[in-house]
Amino acid sequence: MQVMTSKRGARSPVAVTGMGAVTALGWDVSSSWKGVLEGAHPARPVDLFETEGCRCRSAAQAAIPPIPSLTSKETRRLPRASRFAIPAAWEALAQADLLISNGRAKLPHTPLCLATTGGGMEFGERFLAEILAGRKGHLRWVGRYQPEQQALDLQRCFELCGHSVVIANSCSSGADALGYAAQLIWSGEAACVLAGGFEALTETVFVGFDSLRILTTERCAPFDRGRSGLLLGEGAGFLVLESLEHALSRRTRPFCLLTGYGQATDLCHLTQPSPDGGALCQAMESALAQAKLSSEAVGYLNAHGTGTALNDEAEARAYSRFFGAGWQTPRMSSTKATIGHALGAAGAIEAVFSVLALSTGRLPPQWNSPDPLPEVEQALARPLEAPRPLDHTMSVNVGFGGSNAALLFSRYD
Amino acid sequence: MPPCYFPVMTDRSPLYVSAVGIVSPAGLGAEPLRQLHSSAEKEMALSSSPSRSFPVFLVDRSDPRWNRWVEEPRLRRAGGLALFLVEAIHQALVGLREQARSRMGLISVFNNGSIAHTARFFAGYRGQGRRFASPLLFPETVYNAATSHAAAVFGLLGPTCTLVGDESAWVEGIRMARIWLELGRASAVLVAAAEEVTSVSLDAFHSAGWLRKGRAFRPAEGSAALLLTTCPQDALFVLVDAPASIPYRNQEELASVASRLACELPPGVPVYQTAEGSWLGPLEKALLRQMPSAGSFPYLGEAFAVSAGWHTIRAASLLSERRREILLPLWGSIHQISWLHLRCLGDAGGRRRTLPPSRFDEPA
Numbered sequence: 001m002q003v004m005t006s007k008r009g010a011r012s013p014v015a016v017t018g019m020g021a022v023t024a025l026g027w028d029v030s031s032s033w034k035g036v037l038e039g040a041h042p043a044r045p046v047d048l049f050e051t052e053g054c055r056c057r058s059a060a061q062a063a064i065p066p067i068p069s070l071t072s073k074e075t076r077r078l079p080r081a082s083r084f085a086i087p088a089a090w091e092a093l094a095q096a097d098l099l100i101s102n103g104r105a106k107l108p109h110t111p112l113c114l115a116t117t118g119g120g121m122e123f124g125e126r127f128l129a130e131i132l133a134g135r136k137g138h139l140r141w142v143g144r145y146q147p148e149q150q151a152l153d154l155q156r157c158f159e160l161c162g163h164s165v166v167i168a169n170s171c172s173s174g175a176d177a178l179g180y181a182a183q184l185i186w187s188g189e190a191a192c193v194l195a196g197g198f199e200a201l202t203e204t205v206f207v208g209f210d211s212l213r214i215l216t217t218e219r220c221a222p223f224d225r226g227r228s229g230l231l232l233g234e235g236a237g238f239l240v241l242e243s244l245e246h247a248l249s250r251r252t253r254p255f256c257l258l259t260g261y262g263q264a265t266d267l268c269h270l271t272q273p274s275p276d277g278g279a280l281c282q283a284m285e286s287a288l289a290q291a292k293l294s295s296e297a298v299g300y301l302n303a304h305g306t307g308t309a310l311n312d313e314a315e316a317r318a319y320s321r322f323f324g325a326g327w328q329t330p331r332m333s334s335t336k337a338t339i340g341h342a343l344g345a346a347g348a349i350e351a352v353f354s355v356l357a358l359s360t361g362r363l364p365p366q367w368n369s370p371d372p373l374p375e376v377e378q379a380l381a382r383p384l385e386a387p388r389p390l391d392h393t394m395s396v397n398v399g400f401g402g403s404n405a406a407l408l409f410s411r412y413d
Numbered sequence: 414m415p416p417c418y419f420p421v422m423t424d425r426s427p428l429y430v431s432a433v434g435i436v437s438p439a440g441l442g443a444e445p446l447r448q449l450h451s452s453a454e455k456e457m458a459l460s461s462s463p464s465r466s467f468p469v470f471l472v473d474r475s476d477p478r479w480n481r482w483v484e485e486p487r488l489r490r491a492g493g494l495a496l497f498l499v500e501a502i503h504q505a506l507v508g509l510r511e512q513a514r515s516r517m518g519l520i521s522v523f524n525n526g527s528i529a530h531t532a533r534f535f536a537g538y539r540g541q542g543r544r545f546a547s548p549l550l551f552p553e554t555v556y557n558a559a560t561s562h563a564a565a566v567f568g569l570l571g572p573t574c575t576l577v578g579d580e581s582a583w584v585e586g587i588r589m590a591r592i593w594l595e596l597g598r599a600s601a602v603l604v605a606a607a608e609e610v611t612s613v614s615l616d617a618f619h620s621a622g623w624l625r626k627g628r629a630f631r632p633a634e635g636s637a638a639l640l641l642t643t644c645p646q647d648a649l650f651v652l653v654d655a656p657a658s659i660p661y662r663n664q665e666e667l668a669s670v671a672s673r674l675a676c677e678l679p680p681g682v683p684v685y686q687t688a689e690g691s692w693l694g695p696l697e698k699a700l701l702r703q704m705p706s707a708g709s710f711p712y713l714g715e716a717f718a719v720s721a722g723w724h725t726i727r728a729a730s731l732l733s734e735r736r737r738e739i740l741l742p743l744w745g746s747i748h749q750i751s752w753l754h755l756r757c758l759g760d761a762g763g764r765r766r767t768l769p770p771s772r773f774d775e776p777a
Contacts, residue, residue: 011596053543111657117555119577127620128535131461131613137620146524147577148748155660163657163749165585166577168526168556176574180589187592189657204535207543208551263598265573267565270487271552400552401561403573 011186015247015254015412018096018240019352020088020196023339024060024233028091032235032349033356036338039367039383041219043231043340048080048122049203056215059201060233060340069103069157079120079144080200080234082153084345088236089154089194096240097252098192105158111190112151112164113181115173115197116344119147119166122202150198160194171304171399172263173197174237174347175407179261181241191246196238197348205343206232212271214308222305222334223312223376224369230306233340237348239355244412256358259392260293260408262286271400272310277318279404284322284396287406291392295323298330298408299390300363300381302354304398305334306341311398312373320375330394331381333366347397351407354395358409361387427756428591428655429648433726434504434605434638436497437713438470441478442504443726447710454631454714459619460532460612467624469610470633470714472497487562490549492529493609495559497636502563502605505638511568518571518599520586521560522606524579524717524747525614530554532613559607571599580687581658581749582606583721588655590641605638606718629690633714637722650729651756653738658749667750668696674742674750675700682754683707684740685728691715693744707731707739715746725753732757 021028024042025035035042042060051057065087067075075083093099098106123145127137143149151164169176174197181195209215209232216229247254264286266279273280288295303319305312320327335353342349353364363381366372372380395407438453439445456466472493481503482488482496491499498521506514530553538546552558557575564573572593576582583606590602610632615624623630642648659674661667678684683705688697690712710727713720721743728739732755741753 051543055544124531125535127617128532128613129539131459131616132536132539134461136461137616139620139622142617142620146747148579152660152662152748156662161660163581163585163751164578164660165582165589168523168575168577169573170555170557180574180592183592183596183598187595189588189592204531204538204554207538207546208534208554210543211538211546211548211551213548263572263574265561265564265569265571267568267570270558270561399557400555401557401573401575402564403557403561 012243012245014182014185014258015242015244016239016256016258016355017242017247017252017254018092018098019355020091020238021235021349021352022062022065022084022088023235023349024062025339027065027087029352032339033353036335036353036364037362039365040338042338046201046206048201054207054210055213056210056217059206060231061201062235078153079123081116081120081198082150084200084234084236085150085154085198086157088196089238092238092240093158093194098240105160107192108160109162110160111162111184111193112154112160113177113193113195114151114164115167115177115348116147116150116199117168117170117173118199118202118205120145120149121204122200125203169399169403170401171343171346172397172403172405173344175351175395175397175405176263178239178348178351178407179263179405182258182261185241185243192240192242194238195241196236197345198236199234199343199345201232201234216307219368220307220337221368222307222337222366223316223373223380225371225373227307227309227312230308231340233342235342235349236345237352239348239351254412255355257410257412258407259291259410260287261290262406264404266402266404268402273314273398275314275317277314277321279402280315280318280396280398281322283404283406284394287394287408291408291410293392297392298394300357300393301330301332302350302395303332303334304396305336307336315398316373316375326378328378331363332376332379333364333381335364337367347405351395354393355409358390358393358411361389425591426595426643428587428641428652429643429645430639430650430652431642431648432505432640434501435723435726436472436500437635437723438472438633439713441476441500446723446727447730457610457615458612460616467615468631469615470631471610472635485566487565490553491562492527493634494527494607495562497609498559498605498607499563499566501636501638502567502603505603505640506567513601514568515570516600517569518593518602519560519564519569519573520576520589520602520604522576522578522582522586522718523556524577524608526556526577527554527558528614529609529611579717579745579747579749580721580743581745581751583718584655584658584743584751584753587652591655594643601640601642603638603640605636606722607636608634608716608719610634628692629694630692631714633716633720635716635719637719637726645758648758650732650758652753653756654754656751658751660749670750671696671700674752678704678740678752682738682740683736684742685709685724685731687724687742688744697742697744707736717746729755
């Protein structure tokens with residue numbers, strides 16, 4: 001059990017008051033959620049860059065949403081990552097009633113907790129291509145690819161002037177950004193935080209995953225015995241987190257509370273998870289201990305479930321160990337079968353789905369997995385499974401470098 | 414733009430720095446950092462145009478102490494970035510009990526990340542074809558690869574996190590460490606930063622106009638690490654305050670935010686000037702000319718959060734019975750500024766605790 005006391009007294013509960021998402025399934029939360037529930041298949045041939053020579057040539061490539069508050073010239077200057085991040089953040093701020101009519105944030109000092117793995121990497125690629133050709137790199141490419149530039153893009157767009165933190169813990173980054181935002185509130189350092197992750201498909205990352213031979217050329221089938229790899233995705237997910245007191249003082253009704261965040265590092269290998277999933281169990285245990293709950297309390301688990309051989313096996317083993325052999329609850333699924341793996345944005349987008357499952361009682365089904373691994377067979381949420389009341393949901397992410405993160409959401413009544 | 418302010422967290426528990434680690438162009442450990450000679454400056458050629466070169470501050474990789482990492486399996490494919498990080502952390506952990514690592518957190522801060530691996534991976538698949546892209550190189554391009562290596566090499570079992578940003582990210586890392594300690598997430602936290610200069614990053618600085626004639630900017634590489642605890646016992650100095658950073662979007666905003674920072678610095682406390690030699694130097698000088706100076710050291714180039722780490726340790730070495738506190742403005746070169754407030758610790762006999770060279774300056 002983690003001791004959660006602060007010099008400033010009892011920690012404040014953290015409320016979720018706004019959510020936004022851009023995925024390959026749509027430009028907002030509702031269209032993405034609809035596609036997740038209906039089992040959409042977003043994979044399509046990548047046309048952002050050349051994939052000639054790659055074993056896999058498709059991904060869950062997202063369409064770019066419009067940004068009405070910016071001119072077309074301003075929009076064109078943005079890296080793809082910012083073009084996902086700004087609309088998702090907009091939706092979250094608007095839902096939390098934190099935007100004024102001209103699109104500026106109502107609370108300009110709101111800090112940003114951001115997550116990404118690549119930032120504006122496509123600009124970095126153009127810069128590298130130029131210098132490889134012996135030319136001086138263009139200022140635009142070198143000046144706008146680093147992740148802090150996306151923080152500046154968000155600050156410019158919403159006229160925010162709070163501090164920003166960019167977390168790059170690979171595929172758990174999104175969950176860690178939300179977790180750290182909650183920690184800022186628990187510790188009394190902030191009352192309201194805009195937190196989220198963003199990721200854009202880029203050639204280097206695509207070719208990199210292809211070189212590891214973990215991209216599927218078929219349907220992404222998390223936790224299925226016949227799984228053949230992951231489907232890369234892109235997009236952004238943002239949540240507005242506030243201290244409950246702050247939310248209620250604004251007469252805002254929270255969707256739910258973020259009651260636990262656990263993080264643990266797997267020291268086993270740079271890219272492969274420890275077969276026993278010890279660090280993942282530790283992260284889940286830590287999140288539950290913080291909320292003073294046992295594992296039986298969790299009604300739905302949004303698993304990392306990439307669809308790769310090693311990840312899903314280790315993850316399934318960890319869940320079986322944590323929830324007990326033959327476990328049936330929490331009900332579980334990996335939504336990566338429908339949105340792909342959005343890397344640094346994954347944790348934030350999947351947190352949105354976990355909150356929606358909690359608030360609607362609807363379980364995102366596990367699509368494409370007719371022959372599941374025995375460790376998770378009884379627990380996988382199935383299509384047409386009846387909605388059920390849920391008190392707590394959990395979202396889990398695992399990443400390169402051994403990053404493991406678990407977020408726990410609880411009903412607010 | 415609405416008015417900004419610096420939320421000062423003076424009611425926070427102080428953070429005690431119990432050990433430090435340094436890799437710099439001046440050498441390994443803190444002592445060389447205080448005795449820098451200008452010979453650390455070297456010339457490096459651009460990747461795009463090898464006939465053009467610029468002055469940079471590089472780490473001496475021929476030092477035999479680097480050999481201690483040759484046999485480390487986790488570092489066999491790692492580059493300078495991970496090596497610098499691991500070496501600084503090693504220095505900060507010298508003499509510490511193994512058990513202390515069981516709840517020790519690690520926060521790493523980078524700006525350019527492993528640009529060397531990214532450029533090699535990119536050149537490889539563009540040159541030889543995507544089918545022949547290196548699966549060994551790709552994982553090393555990820556921002557948190559060096560953090561992962563360091564946690565594995567030292568068996569750090571607490572939480573880890575990788576932050577990306579300029580000098581201000583050093584302060585944000587310290588704030589994150591304080592929160593972890595206050596919330597009981599870790600019993601001690603290492604905040605470490607690393608940066609590597611390559612011909613590709615030199616090209617990036619060149620393209621950004623940072624190497625133009627008349628600009629003082631000199632890229633530098635190395636690392637810095639602080640071991641932070643909430644326990645004053647055996648601590649070297651205290652970080653009294655680490656306020657939230659404030660962003661700026663252009664030079665105009667920087668000037669206005671910087672003047673506000675200058676106004677909010679506690680009056681009468683000597684200031685260690687960190688921008689001397691950099692493009693922000695004249696601004697700092699103009700803003701802080703009324704404040705007492707804590708002194709300065711020779712220019713060591715700029716390595717973003719690493720520079721912030723070097724400045725922190727250099728400033729700490731200036732603490733004394735007569736100068737018990739020092740303020741350290743940290744002018745982020747890209748998007749945020751912040752500052753640190755350092756305080757001297759007296760021992761039981763009332764004597765100042767110094768940064769003892771023996772603690773981290775191991776013999777070759």
